[in-house]
Amino acid sequence: MNARLLPLLATLVIFLVAYAICYAQYPAMLSTRVIGNLLTDNAFLGIVAVGMTFVIISGGIDLSVGSVIAFSGVFIAVMLRDTGLHPVVVFALLLTLTTLFGAAMGGVIHFLEMPPFIVTLAGMFLARGMAYVLSIDSVPITHEFYEVLQRSYWLMPGKGRLTLIGGMMLIVFIAGIMLAHRTRFGTNVYAVGGGVQTARLMGVPVGRTTVGIYALSGFLAGLAGIVFSIYTSAGYSLATVGVELDAIAAVVIGGTLLTGGSGFVAGTLIGVLIMGLIQTYIIFDGTLSSWWTKILIGMLLFAFIVLQKGLVWTTGKRRMAGG
Amino acid sequence: MPQSDASQPLLRARGVRKIFPGTIALDGVDFSLQAGEVHALLGENGAGKSTLIKCLTGAYRRDDGDILLEGASIDPKGTLDAQAYGIGTVYQEVNLLPNLSVAENLSLGHQPTRFGMISGRRMNADAREVLAQYGLDIDVTRNLDSYSVAVQQVIAIARAVTLSGKVLILDEPTASLDSHEVKMLFDVVRSLKQRGLGIVFISHFLDQIFEISDRLTVLRNGQLVGTEVTAEIDRVKLINMMLGRELEQEVRSHGKHHAAAGEPRLSFTGFGRKGSIEPFDLSIHAGEVVGVAGLLGSGRTETAEVLFGVAQHDSGEARQDGTVLSLTNSRQAISAGFGFCPEDRKTDGVIADLTVRENIALALQAGIGWMRRIPDREQKAMANDYIRKLDIRTPDAEKPVGLLSGGNQQKVMLARWLVTNPSFLILDEPTRGIDVGAHAEIIRLIEELCAQGMSLLVISSELDELVAYSHRVIVVRDRQHVAELAGYEITTDNMVRAIAAPEREAVH
Numbered sequence A: 001m002n003a004r005l006l007p008l009l010a011t012l013v014i015f016l017v018a019y020a021i022c023y024a025q026y027p028a029m030l031s032t033r034v035i036g037n038l039l040t041d042n043a044f045l046g047i048v049a050v051g052m053t054f055v056i057i058s059g060g061i062d063l064s065v066g067s068v069i070a071f072s073g074v075f076i077a078v079m080l081r082d083t084g085l086h087p088v089v090v091f092a093l094l095l096t097l098t099t100l101f102g103a104a105m106g107g108v109i110h111f112l113e114m115p116p117f118i119v120t121l122a123g124m125f126l127a128r129g130m131a132y133v134l135s136i137d138s139v140p141i142t143h144e145f146y147e148v149l150q151r152s153y154w155l156m157p158g159k160g161r162l163t164l165i166g167g168m169m170l171i172v173f174i175a176g177i178m179l180a181h182r183t184r185f186g187t188n189v190y191a192v193g194g195g196v197q198t199a200r201l202m203g204v205p206v207g208r209t210t211v212g213i214y215a216l217s218g219f220l221a222g223l224a225g226i227v228f229s230i231y232t233s234a235g236y237s238l239a240t241v242g243v244e245l246d247a248i249a250a251v252v253i254g255g256t257l258l259t260g261g262s263g264f265v266a267g268t269l270i271g272v273l274i275m276g277l278i279q280t281y282i283i284f285d286g287t288l289s290s291w292w293t294k295i296l297i298g299m300l301l302f303a304f305i306v307l308q309k310g311l312v313w314t315t316g317k318r319r320m321a322g323g
Numbered sequence B: 001m002p003q004s005d006a007s008q009p010l011l012r013a014r015g016v017r018k019i020f021p022g023t024i025a026l027d028g029v030d031f032s033l034q035a036g037e038v039h040a041l042l043g044e045n046g047a048g049k050s051t052l053i054k055c056l057t058g059a060y061r062r063d064d065g066d067i068l069l070e071g072a073s074i075d076p077k078g079t080l081d082a083q084a085y086g087i088g089t090v091y092q093e094v095n096l097l098p099n100l101s102v103a104e105n106l107s108l109g110h111q112p113t114r115f116g117m118i119s120g121r122r123m124n125a126d127a128r129e130v131l132a133q134y135g136l137d138i139d140v141t142r143n144l145d146s147y148s149v150a151v152q153q154v155i156a157i158a159r160a161v162t163l164s165g166k167v168l169i170l171d172e173p174t175a176s177l178d179s180h181e182v183k184m185l186f187d188v189v190r191s192l193k194q195r196g197l198g199i200v201f202i203s204h205f206l207d208q209i210f211e212i213s214d215r216l217t218v219l220r221n222g223q224l225v226g227t228e229v230t231a232e233i234d235r236v237k238l239i240n241m242m243l244g245r246e247l248e249q250e251v252r253s254h255g256k257h258h259a260a261a262g263e264p265r266l267s268f269t270g271f272g273r274k275g276s277i278e279p280f281d282l283s284i285h286a287g288e289v290v291g292v293a294g295l296l297g298s299g300r301t302e303t304a305e306v307l308f309g310v311a312q313h314d315s316g317e318a319r320q321d322g323t324v325l326s327l328t329n330s331r332q333a334i335s336a337g338f339g340f341c342p343e344d345r346k347t348d349g350v351i352a353d354l355t356v357r358e359n360i361a362l363a364l365q366a367g368i369g370w371m372r373r374i375p376d377r378e379q380k381a382m383a384n385d386y387i388r389k390l391d392i393r394t395p396d397a398e399k400p401v402g403l404l405s406g407g408n409q410q411k412v413m414l415a416r417w418l419v420t421n422p423s424f425l426i427l428d429e430p431t432r433g434i435d436v437g438a439h440a441e442i443i444r445l446i447e448e449l450c451a452q453g454m455s456l457l458v459i460s461s462e463l464d465e466l467v468a469y470s471h472r473v474i475v476v477r478d479r480q481h482v483a484e485l486a487g488y489e490i491t492t493d494n495m496v497r498a499i500a501a502p503e504r505e506a507v508h
């Protein structure tokens, strides 16, 4: 079997085992209701984590996404409050804005040869600051179109609801998987992550790819912002602090190497679901402090980093013996 | 229909200049390649061969000069552009991506698509078909890094060939190939030549140059020395052109006689590791050079790795001056006075961002511990000493190693282990990618070291070289030590026979 599938498999096994444990204690957790909620509650995180997966596979990082989500919420709320624009128009405006924002960061990273960490850290402050400028208070969204969006769902067998935003996340994941594995852009992302210098010598358009990656991440952060505003019916500049870190955690738990070059969008979906599952378990239990979520995720992350190190080490070893 | 119209070269460079800080890498170089010819590019390490290739293919911006393809001026902005013009290149550095599959590496940038989606099945089938031409039947869906360096090199060549509609450029493609693979490559090159492609071939193996090339161009210190028809030039004249001087080289037809006196310094008995090298006996005296000959993948490198503790041995014991030595990891080997200069400088070799001085001091510093820093002045003296001894072409000791030419990086690597002054030094292919002049220097250095009492184990594919410095030669085949030659028995003929001989018919 291909060694690079191993982290993905490990994630899948952990998810299934975790779910089995939950099911043994609370059989209700296997209902489509719980699954529906799992998808709805984590929709914005999942969407933004898809973008983060591309960024990390390319060997970069995007710290700005949490702030971009908050900015998106405030932008939508303020626009709907102060202008007569239809939400769809506002969405289009917003997505253009966040995509350009991401592209600009990618451009700085590539053309000025700056580390992604610094550039997107600056982007993080900038986006959060813009959100404050628009409004310091939480701005409620009351538009009939929003109610339509919130009320649309598909009733799954077993009375579970696949909401619009939950479904949206699944579509984004499918599109992400196709983009990663079935397009030239996707292969170029892996190539850049494998080694910029070599990729360039092989004829990969490194600049275009880097700009594209951060533009994609910006676009998906904007989309996550829309989803989050539908989820909460408000825009608040202090919302989603630290979501970029949750997204990074989901990507790593999903089996993507932080060093770049290797990983799977599908793994990220499982990563998001594992994190959601832990949260659901704690809610079901009722007595545990919600901080246990953080502790468990921390432990999982650590275990995964060790697993990946071990994997890199053993494959390196094997090659030596075989050479 | 190959266009052999001599007035119209296929690819032509006129007055190409390239200046790096501190170095004029190319100083107004002219070069012309005809359709249907193999044109060799020669010169010492750091002469500017790789730089010329990179300027021609747009990987570097040239500072001056014109490039003409079929008479029309072109200006490739990058490798992708060059590929679009039909110029495929295997650069000297790492050429492929270890984290992509073999098929992805082969097709990167021109994957077969349907409705914008890559067709994985077609991509893999194409890859299998391409590699079959090189006699490679491997799983193309696996990651590139699950294959050996030699296989990777073949894949890199295959990729360049598929990309080259008009010109194929190969920068030291044969450095890590064995003779069988070289023959296969040359067959491919000849058939491309038949089809009217122009091929640029860079190598330090003069035999290969004489075998495959029609014409050759020599560079020295970034300047054009001249272009000659290969059939009209001999070895001595060629070396003269390259070095700008005569090469004093003692030609030896058989190994040195050396009556090893007294107890050996090191003796290994029944040493081996399952699945990588069968148990073998080996003893080495002070001041003795033991050569290791064998094909690539025959167990040569494995022998070195087991001795140095990189791969732990699972049978046998080692004795140093009679006392038993524990050799389960490389740390123990280093503290026992061993040194090991590995074959693949790209993965376990030089650290590109560190300076020449830092790279040279690295192993010595690691040996005495990072707390006791070697004073800068001492480091500098050491570095300058080896820059002179090995003729490392660099403006000064403070240049990052990554900016040196390939061969000069190899010399830095060698210097790193020489400064630790080990009592037993293992060298795996020390002269790979090194020019004829420096080659002779290194052979002289090996002799000097052993005269000072160092014991050496030298692995090499170049049999002439083994003859020149070995007191004894071990021949490895199929992960087994199959023969040992000493003194006057060491001749290239005997080694070739032992390497090729089927089981029983050993040399003695």
Ligand SMILES: Nc1ncnc2c1ncn2[C@@H]1O[C@H](COP(=O)(O)OP(=O)(O)OP(=O)(O)O)[C@@H](O)[C@H]1O
Residues within 6 Å of the ligand: B020, B021, B023, B024, B025, B043, B044, B045, B046, B047, B048, B049, B050, B051, B052, B092, B393, B394, B403, B404, B405, B406, B407, B408, B433, B435
């Ligand atoms: N990126 C770079 N920056 C600075 N100097 C460089 C760079 N690349 C090459 N050089 C310098 O240019 C000169 C020519 O190097 P080049 O790599 O072309 O040599 P070469 O003929 O290919 O040698 P070799 O046989 O060792 O591969 C060397 O002195 C080298 O140090």
Ligand SMILES: [Mg+2]
Residues within 6 Å of the ligand: B049, B050, B051, B092, B171, B405, B406, B407
């Ligand atoms: Mg070179």
